[in-house]
Amino acid sequence: AQSVSQHNHHVILSEAASLELGCNYSYGGTVNLFWYVQYPGQHLQLLLKYFSGDPLVKGIKGFEAEFIKSKFSFNLRKPSVQWSDTAEYFCAVNAYNNNDMRFGAGTRLTVKP
Amino acid sequence: EAGVTQFPSHSVIEKGQTVTLRCDPISGHDNLYWYRRVMGKEIKFLLHFVKESKQDESGMPNNRFLAERTGGTYSTLKVQPAELEDSGVYFCASSHVLRSANNEQFFGPGTRLTVL
Numbered sequence: 714a715q716s717v718s719q720h721n722h723h724v725i726l727s728e729a730a731s732l733e734l735g736c737n738y739s740y741g742g743t744v745n746l747f748w749y750v751q752y753p754g755q756h757l758q759l760l761l762k763y764f765s766g767d768p769l770v771k772g773i774k775g776f777e778a779e780f781i782k783s784k785f786s787f788n789l790r791k792p793s794v795q796w797s798d799t800a801e802y803f804c805a806v807n808a809y810n811n812n813d814m815r816f817g818a819g820t821r822l823t824v825k826p
Numbered sequence: 827e828a829g830v831t832q833f834p835s836h837s838v839i840e841k842g843q844t845v846t847l848r849c850d851p852i853s854g855h856d857n858l859y860w861y862r863r864v865m866g867k868e869i870k871f872l873l874h875f876v877k878e879s880k881q882d883e884s885g886m887p888n889n890r891f892l893a894e895r896t897g898g899t900y901s902t903l904k905v906q907p908a909e910l911e912d913s914g915v916y917f918c919a920s921s922h923v924l925r926s927a928n929n930e931q932f933f934g935p936g937t938r939l940t941v942l
Contacts, residue, residue, distance in 0.1 A: 717868070749933070756829070757917065757933035803869060813882055814859070814919075814931060816869035 715740040717806050719817035726794050727825050734789040734820050736778075736804030746787040747805040747814070748778055757803070763787065774798070796826045828852065830934035832918050838940045844906040847937045851900070851920030857881075858901050859921075859931060860893060864914040872916075875901060876923070908941045915939070 720735035738744065748760040761772025768780040778789045787804060804817040831850045839845050851858045860872040872891070873883040877898035886893070890909070895901040905912050915938050919931040 747930075756935045757919075759930060759932075762930065805869075813871050813874060813885075814861075815871065816861075818866070818868040 715744075715806055715808060715815040717804050717815050717817040719802075719804050719820050721820045722818070723821045723823070725823045725825065728796055729793045730824075732789070732791040732794045732798070732822070734802055734804075734822070736787045736789065736817060737785050738787065738804075738806045738815075739785065740806060740808060742808055744806050744808055746778070746780060747807075748772065748776070748787075748789050749803045749805060749816075750800045751803070752800045760789070760802070794822070794824050796824050798822060799824045830918055830920050830932055832916075832934040832937050834937060835935065836938045836940075838942065839908055840942050841910055842907045844904065845908055845939060847903045847905075847916050847939070849901045849903070849918030849920075849934060851918070852922075852932055854922060855920035855932075856898070856923045857921040857931075858895060859919040860901070860903055861917040861919065862914050863917065863936075864911075869917065872903075905939070908939075910941050913939055913941045 717738045746763040749757045750760045751757045761770050763770045763780045771777045776791050780787050801819045801821045803819045805814050807814045833848045837845050856877050858875040861869045863869045871885040874881045875895045878895050892904045915936040917936045918934040921931045
């Protein structure tokens with residue numbers, strides 16, 4: 714069965730610090746990978762996604778993620794965080810052509826101004 | 827285009843009572859999903875509808891949970907009778923079979939259920 718693990722439960726950074734949130738998944742086949750973000754009081758929204766092609770994908774608000782197939786990883790990065798990035802971040806995976814999404818436990822990011 | 831909506835936003839009930847959650851997907855989206863997040867844990871898949879048919883209900887925790895999608899539009903998720911461990915946030919998501927490449931899902935705001 715697919716599973717997703719996010720390494721950090723809560724990350725606290727100062728503004729302008731660099732961010733990397735870890736995500737590993739377990740599934741042997743072709744996968745689609747996602748990062749979702751939930752800002753305080755708002756919906757879950759898609760930050761970025763990987764389906765195929767260039768393993769370095771760029772999303773909204775300066776975020777990017779790199780798919781490393783050999784490591785079953787899809788880590789999220791941002792070179793310089795802002796206070797407005799304070800949110801909860803979820804990594805998710807579904808098998809190619811399968812609708813059912815599996816999520817990680819989420820990482821809460823707090824950015825201090 | 828209106829997003830996925832859910833009602834109510836928050837429900838507080840006592841153990842043993844019944845609660846019905848509603849999800850209205852994005853118009854034209856055939857796929858509808860229910861997820862649940864228990865505090866501090868991962869968002870867990872509950873079930874998936876394609877139109878009015880249950881495609882996969884492998885995530886439903888037990889027979890106290892009943893999901894319906896009559897007519898293939900909105901969906902309801904009924905919990906009867908509710909237990910303390912049912913507390914959490916219930917998310918609904920929808921996707922378009924053809925237009926959403928690889929089934930990107932759009933999420934509603936969630937319903938926070940508290941069972942006392």
